[in-house]
Amino acid sequence: MTLPTPRAILFDLDGTLADTAPDLAAAMNKVRTDRGLAPTPYDVLRPVASAGARGLIGAAFxxxxxxxxxxxxxxxFLDTYESAIADHTTLFAGMPDLLDALPTRKLAWGIVTNKAARFTDLLVPKIGLGHAACVISGDTTPHSKPHPAPLLEAAKRLGLAPEECWYVGDDLRDVQAGRAAGMATVAAAWGYCGHAEPATWEADVIAETPLDVLALIQKAA
Structure with a gap:
């Protein structure tokens, strides 16, 4: 499918732009070991990392x-995570190249995450994303994803109509929010994806890697 030509690309943070699962899992397991419990296997925690405290506590406890x-x-968990928020977090392979390519195509990019601003504002500059054109956290608007309000706020801050934006995310609620906001949606199959298959989310397109998103942009130009 060829998507409409974008003027901005908006990204989810955890599991889409950045692989935050190592630090999230480490914080969750410190909570367990502080209570005399064995760590939960990383491969149990990683798939639910995009669901934050709710998903991780569900998996670990x-x-x-x-x-x-x-x-x-x-x-x-949140206090522990805040104290070591970027010890092992990195951008996904190919993401720096994608982000570097967007300005050359006169495309803005921003972040729309359900992560609270308490953590987003601390993490984003630590992992080299401080030049985002807008950052919308889970508590920036009265609603979080899958409600469209955060995405609509991002478009407003960029001075664009929602239909001029694409939203890229690795969770069903990202696709639901993007669709509700009237944006083209890209399912990030390189992310955590919970226990669901991106093919079931009804996204406009599925991208296997960040560089696939760049190819989609080139195709839509």
Whole structure:
């Protein structure tokens, strides 16, 4: 499928721009070892990294929001993560090349994440993303993804109509938010993707690597 010509590319952060799972998993496992528990295997935690505290606590402790003990674990996890937020986090292979290519095509790019600004504002400059044209965190608007409000706010800050933007993300809620906002959606199959297959998300297109996104941009030009 050929997507409409974009004027901006918006990206999810965790699992799309950056491989944050190593630091998220390390923080979750410190919470476990601080309580005398064995670490949860990394391959159990990685697939749920995009779901943040909810997903990681569910995988590591079998608890969900509202369960007894969940909130105490959530606070401990977030404080631990904040203290070591970029020890092992890196951009995905090919992502620096993609981001470097966008200005040469006169394309703006920005970040729209459900990560709270407390963490986004700390992490983004540490991993070389401080030149994003806009950064919308999970608490920037009254709603988080899959609600379209964060994406609509990003388009507004860029001075663009939503249909002039593409949204790239590695989770179903990214595609749902992009579709609701009227943007073209690209499922990032290189990301964490939870336990679902991107083919089931009804994204406009699936990209296997960041450089595939660049090829899609070239095709749409």
């Amino acid at each position: 079998g608890l969900k929001p509202g369960d007894e003990g969940y909130e105490e674990l959530r606070v401990a």
